Every structure is written in structure tokens, then in C-alpha cells.
Amino acid sequence: MKRNEFQEVLEAVAAGQLGVDEAIDRLRAQGVEDLGFARLDTDRERRTGMAEAIFAPGKTDEQLAVIVERCLDAHGKVLVTRLEEERANPLLERFDQLRYHSAGRILEARPDSELNGSPVGVVSAGTSDLPVAEEAAVVLEHLGSREDLAQDRTTSHQLDARTASITGAWTALAVALHRLTAQGSFEQAPILDRVAAVSVGIVDGVPLLDLPYEEDARAEVDMNVVATGGGKFVEVQGTAEGEPFDREQLTAMTGLAMGGIAELGRIQDKAIAAAAER
Numbered sequence: 166m167k168r169n170e171f172q173e174v175l176e177a178v179a180a181g182q183l184g185v186d187e188a189i190d191r192l193r194a195q196g197v198e199d200l201g202f203a204r205l206d207t208d209r210e211r212r213t214g215m216a217e218a219i220f221a222p223g224k225t226d227e228q229l230a231v232i233v234e235r236c237l238d239a240h241g242k243v244l245v246t247r248l249e250e251e252r253a254n255p256l257l258e259r260f261d262q263l264r265y266h267s268a269g270r271i272l273e274a275r276p277d278s279e280l281n282g283s284p285v286g287v288v289s290a291g292t293s294d295l296p297v298a299e300e301a302a303v304v305l306e307h308l309g310s311r312e313d314l315a316q317d318r319t320t321s322h323q324l325d326a327r328t329a330s331i332t333g334a335w336t337a338l339a340v341a342l343h344r345l346t347a348q349g350s351f352e353q354a355p356i357l358d359r360v361a362a363v364s365v366g367i368v369d370g371v372p373l374l375d376l377p378y379e380e381d382a383r384a385e386v387d388m389n390v391v392a393t394g395g396g397k398f399v400e401v402q403g404t405a406e407g408e409p410f411d412r413e414q415l416t417a418m419t420g421l422a423m424g425g426i427a428e429l430g431r432i433q434d435k436a437i438a439a440a441a442e443r
Contacts (some may be wrong), residue, residue: 167296174188174191175188180382187242193430194377196212196231198235198239200228200231200232200235202224202228203224203232204226205217205232205235205236205309207235207236207239207240210240213307214241214308214405216232216236216239216240216242216244218244218245218246218304219232219233219236219243219244219245219246219291220246220247220248221245221246221247221248221252222247222422226255229245229248229252229256230242230255230256231257232245233245233256233260233263233272234260236398237260237262240414241274241275241276241343242273242275242276242307243263243272243273244271244272244273244275244304244307245271245272245273246271246300246304247270247271248265248270248272249270249407250265250270250273252261253265253272256272257272261272262274264285266299266300266303267297268295269296269297269298269299269300269301269303270296270300271299271304273307274304275307279392284310284311285305285310285311286330286331286333286334286337287301287302287305288330288331288334289367291422299407303320327362328362328364328389328391329361329362330343330363331360331361331362331391332360332362332429332433333424335359335360335361335433336433337357337435339354339356339433339437340437340440340441341415342354342355342356342434343437344440347441358393358394358395358397358428359393359394359428359430359433360390360391360392360393360394360399360436361392361394361426361429362389362390362391362392362400362426363375363389363390363422363425363426363429364376364387364388364390365388365419365421365422365425366379366380366384366385366386366387366388366418367385367386367410367414368380368383368384368385369383369385369420371419372417372421373420373421374413374421374424375425384406385404385405385406385407385408385410386403386404386405386410386414386418387403387404388400388401388402388403388404388418388419388422388424388425389403389408390402390407390418390419390426392423392426394421394426394427394430396423399420401419403415403418406427
């Protein structure tokens with residue numbers, strides 16, 4: 166409801182032209198549009214910060230088209246979840262501003278300028294989890310957050326750019342859980358161990374830690390390691406870019422990686438302690 170509409174109702178009550186109960190009913194009805202087959206809450210974004218999401222299953226193609234059009238007219242954005250690609254195509258042809266994300270089966274439109282929220286990491290354990298991970302990532306972007314999706318990779322160089330994201334995402338999660346514990350949500354933070362990730366490789370025959378792009382581009386071996394604070398491996402991905410590497414070189418690289426992960430663990434602990442003091 167717009168400000169002038171609120172004012173009209175309040176002035177009618179003040180003038181004795183409208184009873185209090187009737188005014189309450191009128192105010193409650195504002196922002197809900199009856200489409201005949203559904204009641205669309207066009208005022209939800211003002212109240213909660215997020216516009217209503219549309220669950221596609223159970224709705225006809227024409228019903229979805231009507232809802233999408235009304236959402237776009239109301240606030241220039243829409244979010245439709247669990248929508249199969251064949252049902253999305255007619256909507257994409259009808260509304261130019263829509264974007265479809267096939268893995269997450271989600272259709273959305275929003276102003277690009279709204280991407281101004283805090284960064285959020287979304288980490289997928291494997292390819293089978295990707296649909297849910299992408300759906301979460303798109304919803305986060307729709308809400309204005311800058312998401313960073315790290316999914317299961319099949320080659321080591323693809324994960325290299327994600328090692329910092331994995332380390333940072335675990336740190337952010339730990340900070341959030343410690344704060345919830347301090348607020349009484351948990352008796353103790355539900356954290357079993359730290360998780361961090363680094364890249365290692367062999368350049369000119371020498372094992373090196375945390376390769377910058379210049380070294381990574383000419384590495385004979387490229388490897389990424391994800392491990393716990395207790396020294397257990399979560400993931401090890403290594404690729405011989407030229408000649409195969411032997412067990413001694415593998416041991417040298419994993420040892421170097423674990424030393425780097427231990428150092429990252431100390432940095433994570435400092436970050437968590439600093440956040441607790443705020």
C-alpha cells in the first residue's frame with residue numbers, strides 16, 4: 166500500500182466516515198491481488214525484504230504467465246522455482262527480462278543494480294548436488310547477495326580458483342555458528358573440525374605452495390588439497406600437466422599443502438576470535 170492510500174484510510178477513520186474494524190480489514194486486503202486461481206502477495210517485499218517466490222509445480226502454463234506478468238508489473242522482479250526447461254521456454258520468449266538457470270530449474274528477473282549484499286559461499290559436495298546448489302546460489306543473487314558457487318570439479322585447475330572460497334566459506338560458517346551459540350541457539354558450536362584448502366604444484370622441478378597464475382600456467386604438476394585441521398584429507402586432486410610424477414613428489418606436495426593448511430587454520434582461528442569480540 167502506498168503512503169497516500171494509508172493516509173486516505175486514516176483520514177476516513179478520523180472523520181468518522183470509516184469504522185476501525187472496517188479500516189483494519191481494508192488495510193489487510195491491500196497488497197494482495199486476487200487472480201482468481203491464486204492470491205498474489207505484491208506487498209511482501211515491503212514487509213519482509215523479499216518478494217513472493219512462485220512454486221511452479223501445480224500451476225498451468227497460462228497461470229504462470231499471468232503471475233510472472235503481475236510480478237514484473239508490481240516490482241520489476243520475479244522468482245519461479247522448480248520450473249522445467251520446456252515450460253520455461255514460452256515465458257522466455259514472452260518476457261525479455263527473464264533468465265533461466267537450467268541446472269537449478271529456476272526462472273528469475275531482477276535489476277542488476279540490486280547485487281549489493283554481502284558475499285555468500287555455496288559449496289556443493291558433488292555433481293548430484295549441483296541442482297540444489299545452483300538453486301540456492303540464484304536465490305541468494307536474487308536477494309542481492311554476491312554468491313560464490315564452488316562445486317565438485319573433475320580437473321585440479323578448475324578448483325584452484327576456489328581454494329580461497331572454501332577456506333573463507335568455512336570461516337564465515339564458523340563465525341555464524343559461534344554467534345548463534347552465544348545467543349543460546351546451541352549449547353556449544355556444532356563444529357567438528359576446521360576445513361581449509363590450498364593449491365600446490367611442481368614448477369621447474371621444485372614443489373611450491375599457493376601457486377600464482379604465472380607459476381600455475383607453467384607448472385609440471387598442478388594439485389589442490391582440501392583438509393581438516395586435524396590433518397585428514399577431504400579432497401586431493403592432482404594432474405600431471407607434462408611428465409607423470411612419482412610417489413616421492415606426491416608426498417612432498419601433500420606435506421607442503423598440509424603445512425599451508427595448518428597456517429590457514431591459525432589465521433581462521435584469529436578471524437573467529439576477532440569476530441567474537443565485535
